Amino acid sequence: MADRHPLILSGLAHDIHAAAVIWGLQQQGLSPLWIRSWADSTMPPMSMYCDPQSGVRARYASIGAGIGSVWFRRPRNPETFPHAHEADLPFLRNEWGRFINNIHALDAELTDALWVNRPAAAANAENKLVQLHAARRAGLPFPATLMSSDPVEIRRFVGTHRRVVYKPFQTHTWQDASSGKMFSTYARIVDADMLHDDASLRQCPGIYQQVVDKHHDVRVTIIGDHLFPIRLDTPLQGDFVDWRIGSLADTMRARPTELPSGFPDMLHRLMRELGIVFGCVDLAIDGDGHPHFLEVNQAGQFLFLEQAAPAMPILRAMCALLAQGRSDYSIDALSDVSYADYLASDEHGAWWESVRDGIKGTDGAIPGVSVE
Structure with missing residues (x-):
């Protein structure tokens, strides 16, 4: 893995999750790449080959042994092309879109990199009914x-x-x-x-x-083989039952918690059913302490959880997953990195200065990156 690069695909320059993970990987001596799309000028050109003898394969220009892991975070298809005529833009966008579709359709054939998550599985897992169908097969209770x-x-x-x-x-x-x-x-x-x-x-x-007559919520961040369950307590919000309102109002309290016996295995089965290795699962806990599955966000946010419960090494786990390119990664193999340390770093200050002018609004919210 020493000469294989973690790659992060995120279309938002103000994606603090991508920025924090880049910093964490750099602390390990790695050289991660952050691109907004496959057409990004900072991405070495990628070529795809197919012949009767070797089948499908990919090659990256000037990138050593290639890509060791891909965090399919929140990518976008390219929209702008320097020096292109206005009349050519629809053609260029369409051609890039179809080129990217080929990459995503045969992701596992083109590279042995770990995808977090594979594009087809990620798109499928965005469907709520697909999630509930998978939850039923995994044995998870849900309303x-x-x-x-x-x-x-x-x-x-x-x-x-x-x-x-x-x-x-x-x-x-x-x-x-x-x-x-x-x-x-x-x-x-x-x-x-x-x-x-x-x-x-x-x-x-x-x-x-x-309705689940819930006592509290639990958010389980699943990163490969590791689970990070955090209890979320929020006050009643009238007819609203969404913990995110409490988070936005700064009335939510979070702390590490334990899952009932057998539940971690069911959550791992859910992830296998969906074909994903990363996801943020929301559970409603009723008055008897029984969890009820609500949904899994395969591109969910997690830094706010580590900020609220610093004992959970969630950023370090994500960095370890991408650095080692395997779901059975070792957290201890990486030096300690934390979200708090990133926020205190010069790198965070420089990143914030580079993106702050492009962020609209005065409420501190970052558009395109919701708390959940």
Whole structure:
């Protein structure tokens, strides 16, 4: 691995997770690469070959033995091309998109690098129904769930389960044109006003899930073979049941916790079912202490958890996974790196200076990088 480079694919210059991991890997004497897309000018050109004798293979220009691991973080397809004519841009974007699709379709054939996560598996794992199907096969308990835009089915589901949570398929934030206020979609208990208008229900499909009368939440960051469960305690937020509201309001408290016997094995089975090696699992813990699986975010955030519970070496684990290029990595094989040390480093200060002017808003939030 000494001459093989960890590669991080993230389209956001203000992605603090990518910046922290780059710093952590550099502390180990490695030379990681951070690119926004495969067309990034800092990425050595990649070529793909296929012939009857050798099959499919890839080659990187001027990159030694190549790539040892790929963190498929939050990449984007290229949009701009220096010196290109405006009329050529649609063609260039389409050609790059199709070239990248070929890379992602045969990721395991092109390189023996560890993908975190493989592109096809990552895309599949973004689907909530796929997650629940995998959770069922893994033996994980989870609440009854309906995905629908049918008013009749939605009302029937709510009538059967009484207390039901509505969730969007993906969190969205927008600004009200008249008031200027910002609104975001979070999980909240369904009330009667949400169900009376057939047109509204038909216009926007949603996820409806039986309420778990939870005592607290647990967020489990899964990095290869290692699990990092952290308990999240938040005050009640009216009809909202999403711990992220407490996080944004700075009322959430976090601390390391233990998972019930047998649950780690079920979570590892879930990851194998989904074909991914990294993910952030959300569990609702009921009053009897029983966990209920809610979802897994295969590109989830984790630095806020280490900041809240510094005893959890989550950044060090991610660096070890990428440095060693294997899911059964050894955390102890790396020198100690922590998020706190990164925040105190000159590298963090320089990174922040380079991105701060491009960040809109004055609330300290970084666009494109949500807390979850």
